[in-house]
Amino acid sequence: MIYDLVCYAAEVSLQLLSEPVKVDDRGGDVKRHTSADSKAHVVAGKQRSSRQWDEIDCAAESTRLKDDWERLQTSRQYADIMTSRRSLPVFKRKSEILAGISCNPVTIICGETGCGKSTQIPQYVLEKEIEMGNGGSCNIICTQPRRISALGLAARVAMERNEVVGRVVGYSVRLDSCCSKFTRLLFCTTGILLRRLLSDPELEGVTHVIVDEVHERTLESDLLLLLLREHIQRTRGKIRVILMSATAETSLFSDYFQQGLGLRPELLRVQGFTFPVRELHLDDVLELTGYKVTKNSRFATNKKAKSEVMTTSASNSFDSWESRVGENSETNMEYSEATMRSLDTVDESVINYELIELLLSTVFSLEREVSDIYGPLVAVDDTSNWKPEAGSVLVFLPGMMEISKLQARLQNSKQLSAYGVEKKWVLALHGSLSSEQQKRVFVRPPRGVRKVVLATNVAETSITIDDILYVIDTGRHKEMSYDHSKGLSCLQETWVSKASCKQRAGRAGRVQPGCCLRLYSKKQFKAFDDHQLPEIQRVSLEGLCLKVKSLLQSKVQSTLSKMPTPPDPDAVIAAVQSLKDINAFDAENETLTPLGRHLTQMPVDARVGKMLVFGCMLKCLDPVLTIAASMSGRPVFFSPQDNREEARLAKLRLSGTSKSDHIALVAAYNGWITARRDGWEAEKDYCASNFLSREALASIEASREDYLNVLRELGFVPGDISSLEASSNSVRVIKAVVCAGFYPKIARVRHPEKTYVQTEGGTVPKLAAAHEVQYFTRLDGRVFLHPASVNFSAGHFESPWLVVTDMVKTSKVYARETSMVPAYSLLIFGGSISVRHERQMIVVDGWLEFEAPARIAVLIKELRKRVDALLLEKTGNPGLDISSSAVVAALLRLLETDGF
Numbered sequence: 001m002i003y004d005l006v007c008y009a010a011e012v013s014l015q016l017l018s019e020p021v022k023v024d025d026r027g028g029d030v031k032r033h034t035s036a037d038s039k040a041h042v043v044a045g046k047q048r049s050s051r052q053w054d055e056i057d058c059a060a061e062s063t064r065l066k067d068d069w070e071r072l073q074t075s076r077q078y079a080d081i082m083t084s085r086r087s088l089p090v091f092k093r094k095s096e097i098l099a100g101i102s103c104n105p106v107t108i109i110c111g112e113t114g115c116g117k118s119t120q121i122p123q124y125v126l127e128k129e130i131e132m133g134n135g136g137s138c139n140i141i142c143t144q145p146r147r148i149s150a151l152g153l154a155a156r157v158a159m160e161r162n163e164v165v166g167r168v169v170g171y172s173v174r175l176d177s178c179c180s181k182f183t184r185l186l187f188c189t190t191g192i193l194l195r196r197l198l199s200d201p202e203l204e205g206v207t208h209v210i211v212d213e214v215h216e217r218t219l220e221s222d223l224l225l226l227l228l229r230e231h232i233q234r235t236r237g238k239i240r241v242i243l244m245s246a247t248a249e250t251s252l253f254s255d256y257f258q259q260g261l262g263l264r265p266e267l268l269r270v271q272g273f274t275f276p277v278r279e280l281h282l283d284d285v286l287e288l289t290g291y292k293v294t295k296n297s298r299f300a301t302n303k304k305a306k307s308e309v310m311t312t313s314a315s316n317s318f319d320s321w322e323s324r325v326g327e328n329s330e331t332n333m334e335y336s337e338a339t340m341r342s343l344d345t346v347d348e349s350v351i352n353y354e355l356i357e358l359l360l361s362t363v364f365s366l367e368r369e370v371s372d373i374y375g376p377l378v379a380v381d382d383t384s385n386w387k388p389e390a391g392s393v394l395v396f397l398p399g400m401m402e403i404s405k406l407q408a409r410l411q412n413s414k415q416l417s418a419y420g421v422e423k424k425w426v427l428a429l430h431g432s433l434s435s436e437q438q439k440r441v442f443v444r445p446p447r448g449v450r451k452v453v454l455a456t457n458v459a460e461t462s463i464t465i466d467d468i469l470y471v472i473d474t475g476r477h478k479e480m481s482y483d484h485s486k487g488l489s490c491l492q493e494t495w496v497s498k499a500s501c502k503q504r505a506g507r508a509g510r511v512q513p514g515c516c517l518r519l520y521s522k523k524q525f526k527a528f529d530d531h532q533l534p535e536i537q538r539v540s541l542e543g544l545c546l547k548v549k550s551l552l553q554s555k556v557q558s559t560l561s562k563m564p565t566p567p568d569p570d571a572v573i574a575a576v577q578s579l580k581d582i583n584a585f586d587a588e589n590e591t592l593t594p595l596g597r598h599l600t601q602m603p604v605d606a607r608v609g610k611m612l613v614f615g616c617m618l619k620c621l622d623p624v625l626t627i628a629a630s631m632s633g634r635p636v637f638f639s640p641q642d643n644r645e646e647a648r649l650a651k652l653r654l655s656g657t658s659k660s661d662h663i664a665l666v667a668a669y670n671g672w673i674t675a676r677r678d679g680w681e682a683e684k685d686y687c688a689s690n691f692l693s694r695e696a697l698a699s700i701e702a703s704r705e706d707y708l709n710v711l712r713e714l715g716f717v718p719g720d721i722s723s724l725e726a727s728s729n730s731v732r733v734i735k736a737v738v739c740a741g742f743y744p745k746i747a748r749v750r751h752p753e754k755t756y757v758q759t760e761g762g763t764v765p766k767l768a769a770a771h772e773v774q775y776f777t778r779l780d781g782r783v784f785l786h787p788a789s790v791n792f793s794a795g796h797f798e799s800p801w802l803v804v805t806d807m808v809k810t811s812k813v814y815a816r817e818t819s820m821v822p823a824y825s826l827l828i829f830g831g832s833i834s835v836r837h838e839r840q841m842i843v844v845d846g847w848l849e850f851e852a853p854a855r856i857a858v859l860i861k862e863l864r865k866r867v868d869a870l871l872l873e874k875t876g877n878p879g880l881d882i883s884s885s886a887v888v889a890a891l892l893r894l895l896e897t898d899g900f
């Protein structure tokens, strides 16, 4: 059979070779991240390049800055600001801090939330330089892990200095900067400084680098530490480095610099300060709102039944609630029976939008009930004379999709209107918004308008939105993590750490007392990790290598070995090889390929990212999004002990004749979307009869949205997604795309020797039993199909190749998610091809063997060259419209008619 197929390939390839490849070149309209833009922002980060340096007269500038500063300090409008600056804990340590910085190349300042680290320490350094007459020549860079912090801090510090942003104080973030040749203190993202270090390793003109939130241990901040340590070694401490951390765990940083430089950094600790923030948990929230979760609710851990959400008006009364709930109650004794039952039943990990809506309504109405602007939830400090005009709310949600969903719900909320909230601003805050859009959250609403900010964890640290009175914390976030059992890294929604909870609550107590309403119980909170793991220990090594390469372009192994917590060198070698295998690194010189460059921008495993790119190219994006999204979530199919066989048959039914777990999943998801249109009952019945987890399907829906947004941002997806759906119903093409992403994760099927049975009609081959079929992979040798795979019970495979996307090792190696793939998937998307003339055989990567004459190998090689060139072209210019490409047309035809 393969011979016939290859002959067909010959025909197609010959056709291709005779017709030059036509690629429609209309799609040059990639709107975002143009190279001109990126260049602009890198230059912005380098606001004091030598050329610009010449443009100012340093001595005259120093004098001017000193005069301005002296004038400001005696001005009336500065008096209030000075009083509030002096009230911050860090002020008491000002002289010690400045002395430490001037005497040591590296200073570590460990200060708790709200002590004034981010706004004050950079200013102290600036003011001291100005007072010493060095204002014109100083150049302070303060890095922030997130854009919004850099924007907010620049605005606040400029305001405290009674200046506009962009003169002495500026910022520079991705695609946006506001600074000038007069800028002496620049707030920028860590990524911006890393990029500057690439083009200007000496950091010409820079006098101080302040690395804020260093405890977050992002890969970028760890890399920055490495480069700064090397800079200090090389220049013998030409610049002063100040590390600022919100946790007391500083020995790692201290040791790291001591090992590299032979001197111990100066360490200073500062107490924190926030106004009192009352912390309530789900226990209290249920009691306060009267919200009940019954066994049949969609928010119950028991997924079988229907939603029934009830509220009781009586429980909305503050008196009835307050009398039962102790402020810091540790036991459940004070809660009503209904609340206790709900706590027993609720699945706390599911985002409950109706509870959030009800909670907001309740909070706002409680304020009115007691006619106190703080409302009863906020611990009023009698000595405080600060009165907010209107308390705004900050809601922490895991991602963009959850934000959009809640935003739509609140904007059209009849409940909020019924509770008297007619006018409201419901603002989104996440990393994909432009700086302009992000900045809107700082604006105070007019009187009578309530502001609700819906944010991801970008709002967790370093920012002060000064009218926030309430924080509602879902306790969920999305983070890249490595799933050891699947060998994949993925963006996963998980619980945050206790440290994050503290930071989130702290956003309410910055300028006034506040209240944090947590949508997780006290019991759940106790189970949280203390801190999030450093990024270097959370993501796969492949992801790490890609990122290091994209940031520094240096040899990955040598860079990683010098990091604060270096990974195992052998594992790094394997990761680099694997990136070469999937064509993300160039095989010869380990540089990033265009595909690799895109993969660094995707919050997914490299293989999943590659699969998504091919999904766009081969026009089956919708199902591929579903498959990709499922890889980061909990299992969709469940198999209860009592109904195991029924569940197996249901999954088999969904897979049709595809012999593919991936196709079964796509069918399950599409069926769920359809069933949902007929209401909750239909949705519930569909999930129950197919043994599907509704939560897992909902999380796929959310992740699909995230991935689609990323692909849009990278330019792979045009405004109208329908142009990428022509092959979305082609099972073979979808499976080929999975193979393109996951090659070389392939298992070879070995059927048993053919035997024959005598029937009335003559002798016929006997069908093999499933247990007689064997499977082999290149790395693990013999592997076994997991009973959860639809292929577990298959006795015969038309194509003897399975792509495996989930492999688990227990006593044996089990392939859990598999798809039988067309031979052409391997010939086109597999590794290097060689020809065994004597045996008329094509061999891929030295082990996948296909019977075919040598000339076919030549043609396949040619076709692959075209595909590779097209991939290169497409990844180099994702907006390129390849819909009329002859290569894609030939490829699709070949894959669709693979002969089974």
Ligand SMILES: Nc1ncnc2c1ncn2[C@@H]1O[C@H](COP(=O)(O)OP(=O)(O)OP(=O)(O)O)[C@@H](O)[C@H]1O
Residues within 6 Å of the ligand: 088, 111, 112, 113, 114, 115, 116, 117, 118, 119, 120, 156, 246, 273, 274, 461, 462, 463, 464, 465, 466, 506, 509, 510, 511
């Ligand atoms: N935009 C602002 N409006 C009003 N007050 C502000 C603003 N920014 C900062 N402050 C005040 O300054 C205090 C210190 O803020 P700063 O950002 O310097 O703290 P921090 O020590 O860096 O804390 P964190 O690590 O939590 O960000 C805040 O708690 C708040 O009282």
